[in-house]
Amino acid sequence: MRYWWVNQNQTYRHEVEGGYLWSPKRKANGHSNPFYDFMREVKPGDVIFSFANTQIRAIGVAQSYAYEAPKPIEFGEAGAYWDKIGWRIDVRFQPLRLPARPSEHMSRLARYLPVKYAPLRPNGSGLQSVYLTMVPEDFAAELIDILGAEAHSLVNAIRLSATDSGHDTSAIGLVQWEEHELHRVQSDTTMTSTDRLAIVMARRGQGLFKQRVNRIEKACRITGVDRLEHLVASHCKPWRDATNEERLDGENGLLLTPSIDHLFDRGFISFEGNGRLIVSPVAHEESLSRMGIDTRSPQTVGRFSNAQQVYLEFHQENVLLKSRYLET
DNA sequence: CCACGCGCTGG
DNA sequence: CCAGCGCGTGG
Structure with a gap:
C-alpha cells in the first residue's frame, strides 16, 4: 500500500463527489508529465490525500488501477486545455470533518519531503506543476497525525482491509470507454458492414484479425499452446487506441492463452523487442507464477x-503499469 | 466570484 | 527554453 498526494484546486468537488481521479495523459504540448504518469502507478487499496485551497480536505482509497477514460463533462471550463482523453482511477473519498493546512505544520513535515516530486515546498506552499505525486510513508504518517483521530481510524481501517483480499474493479471503466469507440465503429457509414464486423470482432481478438496474427504468430509466446481454439489475438497497441487499419494489422497482435492475454491486455506484463519478458512491479507475483509465468529469472x-x-513500444509506454519508484 | 501574474519545478 | 490541478492580489 502506498500514499499519494493529489492537487485538486480546480476539480476537487467533481472528483471527490464523483469518486475518481482524472488526469490528461500528456501536457498540452504533447510532452509527458511525470505527475500524470504517476496515475498508472496507483494500485487498488492505495491511500490518497486530497489537497485543495491550501488544505487537505479528504482522504481516498483507490478502487482500481488507472484506465483510459474521457475527460469528465462535469469539469466544464476547469482544465479546458486538457486533452479529451486521459487516465481515470476509481476512488472512494471520505471528506474530512476537520481539514488541516499543511503549511501550518512544516516544522513537522519538512524533513520528510522527498527531494524530487515533492508535493510542497519547504515553506509549505504547493506547486502548480504537481497533479498526482507519491509521498513517503513517514511523511504520510506525520500528516495523518496532524489530521487527527478521524484520519487515523480511516487509514487504519484501510490498512486492515488491504490485507484481506482484492479490490479490482477497473475492468468496468475500461469497458465503458471501449463501448464509446465500439459505437463509433458501428455507426460509421463510410465503411461496409463486412469491414465494420471485422473491426468489431478484432476487439475480442477473433475473426480476420486473428487470422492475420496467425500468419505471423503460431503459438502463445508464454505457454506454447498452439491450438487456435485456446488462443486469443491480443492487441499490442490496444483496440481502443488504434486506427481501424491498426486494429486489423496482424503485426499488432500476439496469440495468447486467456490468462496471459489478461495479463498483457491489462499491462501486468509486456515484452521488449528482443523478446525479453517485462513484469510490472504492481503485479502480484504469486498469481503470475500460478498463471505459468516465472518471475524469478x-x-x-x-x-x-x-x-x-x-x-x-506503444504497449510498454501506454499500457504497462510501471513504477518509477521500483526502478533503479 | 474571476483573471492576472509571480513563483518555482521538472523535462 | 516551455508548461503546469498553486497562490496571493485586485477587481
Whole structure:
C-alpha cells in the first residue's frame, strides 16, 4: 500500500463527489508529465490525500488501477486545455470533518519531503506543476497525525482491509470507454458492414484479425499452446487506441492463452523487442507464477519483427503499469 | 466570484 | 527554453 498526494484546486468537488481521479495523459504540448504518469502507478487499496485551497480536505482509497477514460463533462471550463482523453482511477473519498493546512505544520513535515516530486515546498506552499505525486510513508504518517483521530481510524481501517483480499474493479471503466469507440465503429457509414464486423470482432481478438496474427504468430509466446481454439489475438497497441487499419494489422497482435492475454491486455506484463519478458512491479507475483509465468529469472520468448516492435513500444509506454519508484 | 501574474519545478 | 490541478492580489 502506498500514499499519494493529489492537487485538486480546480476539480476537487467533481472528483471527490464523483469518486475518481482524472488526469490528461500528456501536457498540452504533447510532452509527458511525470505527475500524470504517476496515475498508472496507483494500485487498488492505495491511500490518497486530497489537497485543495491550501488544505487537505479528504482522504481516498483507490478502487482500481488507472484506465483510459474521457475527460469528465462535469469539469466544464476547469482544465479546458486538457486533452479529451486521459487516465481515470476509481476512488472512494471520505471528506474530512476537520481539514488541516499543511503549511501550518512544516516544522513537522519538512524533513520528510522527498527531494524530487515533492508535493510542497519547504515553506509549505504547493506547486502548480504537481497533479498526482507519491509521498513517503513517514511523511504520510506525520500528516495523518496532524489530521487527527478521524484520519487515523480511516487509514487504519484501510490498512486492515488491504490485507484481506482484492479490490479490482477497473475492468468496468475500461469497458465503458471501449463501448464509446465500439459505437463509433458501428455507426460509421463510410465503411461496409463486412469491414465494420471485422473491426468489431478484432476487439475480442477473433475473426480476420486473428487470422492475420496467425500468419505471423503460431503459438502463445508464454505457454506454447498452439491450438487456435485456446488462443486469443491480443492487441499490442490496444483496440481502443488504434486506427481501424491498426486494429486489423496482424503485426499488432500476439496469440495468447486467456490468462496471459489478461495479463498483457491489462499491462501486468509486456515484452521488449528482443523478446525479453517485462513484469510490472504492481503485479502480484504469486498469481503470475500460478498463471505459468516465472518471475524469478529473466524470461525470453523469442525476438519480434520490426513492425511488431513498434506496436510493442506503444504497449510498454501506454499500457504497462510501471513504477518509477521500483526502478533503479 | 474571476483573471492576472509571480513563483518555482521538472523535462 | 516551455508548461503546469498553486497562490496571493485586485477587481
